[in-house]
Structures are given as C-alpha cells and as structure tokens.
Amino acid sequence: MIIKVCGMRDAVNIRQVESLGIDMMGLIFFPGSSRYITCPPSYLPVKAQRVGVFVNEDSATIESLARAFALNYIQLHGTESPEYCLSLREKGLKLIKAFSVSSPADLAETEKYEGLCEYFIFDTKCEGHGGSGKQFDWSILSHYRGKTPFLLSGGISPESIDDLKNFRHEQFAGIDLNSRFETAPAMKNVEKLQRFIKEFKK
Numbered sequence: 080m081i082i083k084v085c086g087m088r089d090a091v092n093i094r095q096v097e098s099l100g101i102d103m104m105g106l107i108f109f110p111g112s113s114r115y116i117t118c119p120p121s122y123l124p125v126k127a128q129r130v131g132v133f134v135n136e137d138s139a140t141i142e143s144l145a146r147a148f149a150l151n152y153i154q155l156h157g158t159e160s161p162e163y164c165l166s167l168r169e170k171g172l173k174l175i176k177a178f179s180v181s182s183p184a185d186l187a188e189t190e191k192y193e194g195l196c197e198y199f200i201f202d203t204k205c206e207g208h209g210g211s212g213k214q215f216d217w218s219i220l221s222h223y224r225g226k227t228p229f230l231l232s233g234g235i236s237p238e239s240i241d242d243l244k245n246f247r248h249e250q251f252a253g254i255d256l257n258s259r260f261e262t263a264p265a266m267k268n269v270e271k272l273q274r275f276i277k278e279f280k281k
C-alpha cells in the first residue's frame with residue numbers, strides 16, 4: 080500500500096517524515112492553502128516520490144515548478160479537464176487527479192480521465208479545494224468501476240484505522256495523510272505518524 084504524506088514545507092520535518100519509510104510526499108503549490116510552499120527547502124525527499132499539488136494552475140507554472148523541485152508526480156486538485164491532463168501528460172508529466180466525493184454521481188466524472196493518470200485521489204467534497212480534515216463515506220467508492228488505482232484521502236486520522244482495515248476495493252492503492260497529523264499548518268507530528276503507519280502496516 081502506498082503511503083503519501085501531503086502538505087510538507089519544513090526541511091527538518093521533511094527529513095523526519097521521510098525516514099518513516101513513506102512512499103510519496105506532497106508539496107502544495109496552491110497560494111490559497113496554509114501549506115503553500117514557495118521556495119525549495121534546504122532538504123527535499125530523495126527516497127519518497129515528490130508530488131506537487133496544484134489547483135487550476137497554468138501549464139507553464141506547473142512545468143517550471145516541476146523542474147525546480149524535481150517533481151515525480153503532478154497532483155491536480157481542482158477542476159482540470161481531461162484535455163488539460165492530456166496536454167500535461169504529453170509534456171512527460173505523471174499525473175494524479177483528485178476528485179471530490181459526496182455521492183456516487185461524483186465517480187462518473189472519473190471515466191473521462193481513464194488512461195490519463197497514474198492514480199486518482201478520492202477526497203472529501205468541501206468548501207475549499209482540499210485539506211478539509213473531514214472523512215467522507217467510503218462506501219460510495221463501491222460505485223467506482225474504473226481501472227485507474229486510487230489513493231484514499233480526506234481527514235484520515237488514527238481514528239480511521241478500523242475503517243481502513245475493513246475497506247476493500249480492487250483499485251485501492253494507498254492512503255493520503257495530511258491535516259489530521261499536524262501540529263501547525265505544514266508541520267507533521269512525527270510520532271503520531273509513526274504510530275499510525277506501524278498500525279496501518281500490521
């Protein structure tokens with residue numbers, strides 16, 4: 080199972096969290112986020128894959144930041160169209176497309192993105208674009224019949240362990256952890272993450 084920790088910014092915290100053996104680390108390039116990162120910290124992950132999170136950003140900015148931060152994946156967390164995804168893919172970028180979920184109808188949207196993304200992320204529908212800290216009803220995902228593997232996201236916390244252990248889906252590829260492990264925006268509680276990851280991997 081893939082473990083992604085998102086919304087990192089501080090070099091020391093990045094190094095500590097990476098040492099927990101996670102697979103992906105997210106950096107948020109959305110100015111509206113309290114986790115917004117503007118310049119490269121003195122340490123960036125080398126073992127965990129670097130994921131840049133963007134919300135309805137233009138392609139020149141995405142390309143430029145992908146180069147500057149040596150990003151492995153581009154996470155699109157807005158209303159980016161399949162055509163836009165294709166254009167980024169044709170530039171050699173690997174994509175993760177996020178979808179806000181509150182009902183089975185939201186999953187129908189994913190069909191247009193099949194074959195364009197390495198992964199989907201299913202997140203809680205909220206006022207903003209992400210980082211709500213709220214879990215959605217994962218049973219809705221039984222309506223997802225696509226072939227693209229997905230990461231489960233939205234308010235995952237230590238209290239989610241039992242739900243995670245009971246969650247089954249053929250395309251379930253991993254989890255995305257963010258605000259419920261923070262001591263302050265973009266600062267993760269390393270001990271809390273460590274305990275959770277140990278329990279999750281059991």
Ligand SMILES: O=C(O)c1ccccc1N[C@@H]1O[C@H](COP(=O)(O)O)[C@@H](O)[C@H]1O
Nearest residue numbers: 085112209210211212232233234257258
């Ligand atoms: O975290 C943010 O500030 C954020 C802002 C804009 C788009 C995405 C954002 N984060 C993503 O939100 C989900 C869920 O986070 P949470 O666990 O509910 O806090 C996660 O995929 C982040 O990548």
